[in-house]
Amino acid sequence: MSVKLPSDSVATPTPAIIADERERLDELLNRIHRLTAEGEGSSGIVVTPSARPAPPARTASKPADEGWHPAEPTSFRDAGLSNSEVENLILKFLGARAESSGREISDQIKLPFRLIDPLMQQLKDDQLVAHKGAAMMNDYIYQLAGRGRELAKKLTDHCTYYGAAPVLLSDYVESVKAQTIADQHPTEADLARAFSDLLIDKRMLLRLGPAINSGKGLFLYGAPGNGKTSIAERVTAAFGLHVWIPRALSVDGEIIRLFDPSMHEEAPLGASSGLIDDCKIDHRWIRIKRPTIVVGGELTMDSLEVTLNTVTNISEAPVQLKSNCGTLVIDDFGRQRMTTDELLNRWIVPLEKRYDYLNLASGKKIQVPFDQLVIFSTNLEPRDLVDDAFLRRIPYKIEVTDPDETAFRKLLEIMGRSLKVTYDAAAVDHLIQKHYRATGRPFRCCQPRDLLLQIVNYCHYTKQAPVMSPETFDFATENYFAVM
Structure with missing residues (x-):
């Protein structure tokens, strides 16, 4: 003999209870993961919590040498946000995208899915959004309902921003x-x-x-x-x-x-x-x-x-x-x-x-x-x-003073290796004697690079290997110092 319970005897879980249960499930899965990692190492089994998004950008961990870091908020109040501020971002995002899953919304405004999920249910109850279909991991595809579409347009006319939820100035x-x-x-x-x-x-x-x-x-x-x-x-x-x-x-x-x-x-x-x-x-x-x-x-x-x-x-x-x-x-x-x-x-x-x-x-x-x-x-x-x-x-x-001759020669040698120009001490002697000492021109740290680039371009044009020589330096200085 079966007994039918009256309909009012079955309590309907509230969004807050659902969020609390999912948080407990997250913690349980974390404990299982830690025990598995300590006891067996990596088993190749991927355990995915039902209340946490899993896009590639979220698969990260804080490095051991990291100093201060922003902790994940446990509630909207903890994040310095009101429900209305988050709702406005969601509605504007759906107005721009037409449809999106709950986890995609979470990733867009950069808030944990376990906080977003009960809010989406509330928006559905308020007839601002509607389910278009089911998504993976107990999620849904959402789209704007009639009232939501009108509100999203008004919000967008006031401010088009629908990126990451903002952080308080005090934080x-x-x-x-x-x-x-x-x-x-x-x-x-x-x-x-x-x-x-x-x-x-x-x-x-x-x-x-x-x-x-x-x-x-x-x-x-x-x-x-x-x-x-x-x-x-x-x-x-x-x-x-x-x-x-x-x-x-x-x-x-x-x-x-x-x-x-x-x-x-x-x-x-x-x-x-x-x-x-x-x-x-x-x-x-x-x-x-x-x-x-x-x-x-x-x-x-x-x-x-x-x-x-x-x-x-x-x-x-x-x-x-x-x-x-x-x-x-x-x-x-x-x-x-x-x-x-x-x-x-x-x-x-x-x-x-x-x-x-x-x-x-x-x-x-x-x-x-x-x-x-x-x-x-x-x-x-x-x-x-x-x-x-x-x-x-x-x-x-x-x-920041001019380099001396020793530093200038060293710069030519370093830049020569970098630009694959064969170094020639005799050619550098010619450059310094004719184009610096004879004219009283000061050395500058940028000149070795600039002159060698002139040589590289000249040699590419004439189809010869880039090399320092009196001829290539004369050509480079004639162009480089023409009005200097």
């Missing part, structure tokens, strides 16, 4: 404190490694070392062609290798894009060696090489402020914010489209206080870290560009 400030260059103290060995591909005098390294350790900025000045920019670009390599930065920041609902592929070089984590993805990193952040950002004559005052794209309503971070925890090189200082006084007045306080103030489109003013080594590289005399008050705030002024 970013704490991350800069944890990864600050002020805690980095490069040694002689660190500088030797950073400048290993340059022929640089030990006395120059001895002067650079304390300046880099100060983290306060320096002037590199001297004649053009002696490698000031090359030196400045390698300074960052003396610091720690990697830092974590948010892909985007949120300030009172305003989105500020921080990660810039044209200025930042991503440093992905290595593949996990475990049976399952045991990475507990917040994927709203991205691991990059310590930034080295070089700006030259194109620098304007707008580049130093948050800029709002009035079409997309997405703001872009200024260069000093993008260079935090790294190096910012002002190349050809004194030749910018703004006056040196404008630039120096803008930065005179940040250089001393280590923080800056930025104005948002909403009118709000925010305080942000100013945590980078600022290098002013110029062909001009610093005292002719700035006053004493600013020079005091840049305590290190290092002149």
Whole structure:
């Protein structure tokens, strides 16, 4: 005899209960994985948790030598987000993509699937999204319903951003404190490694070392062609290798894009060696090489402020914010489209206080870290560009001098090997005697490379092996020094 229970006697699990059960399942599978790995090593069996996405970008683990890292959030509140903010990103993404699985949505906005899954169910219950079909691993293909489509259009008209969920400004400030260059103290060995591909005098390294350790900025000045920019670009390599930065920041609902592929070089984590993805990193952040950002004559005052794209309503971070925890090189200082006084007045306080103030489109003013080594590289005399008050705030002024004859010959030998041009000491004697001593022309560090490139191109044209000779050097110098 069968007994039929009344329908109200069966409790329907809520999204919160479902999420809790899936989290427990994740933990159980992690324990099984650890026991299996310790007892048998790799068995070739792949165990995939039902509540965790498995795209290639997620199969990563924190390296043993990694310092600070952003921990994976356990809830939207832990991530500094509201349900509405996440819903808005999802609806705009579905409006652009038409349809997507829950795990694809999770990977797009960089939040754990176990947080996204119950929210998607709530959106379905609210008739904002609908199931189009089933997907792998207890997932569904979602598309916008009628109400959801209308709301997505309104949200997109206000702001088109639907990338990684933004990080709170306060969390970013704490991350800069944890990864600050002020805690980095490069040694002689660190500088030797950073400048290993340059022929640089030990006395120059001895002067650079304390300046880099100060983290306060320096002037590199001297004649053009002696490698000031090359030196400045390698300074960052003396610091720690990697830092974590948010892909985007949120300030009172305003989105500020921080990660810039044209200025930042991503440093992905290595593949996990475990049976399952045991990475507990917040994927709203991205691991990059310590930034080295070089700006030259194109620098304007707008580049130093948050800029709002009035079409997309997405703001872009200024260069000093993008260079935090790294190096910012002002190349050809004194030749910018703004006056040196404008630039120096803008930065005179940040250089001393280590923080800056930025104005948002909403009118709000925010305080942000100013945590980078600022290098002013110029062909001009610093005292002719700035006053004493600013020079005091840049305590290190290092002149990059011309190479002597021994260093010039060494550079020709090194560049010859690099460009596969046969070295000839007699031809180099001819070059120095005829084109330098006789004319009183100074040596420059860039000239060996430039002259040998002239020889390479000449020999390719005449179908002969590139070689240093009096004839090829005469040809190269005639072109190179024609108006110099």
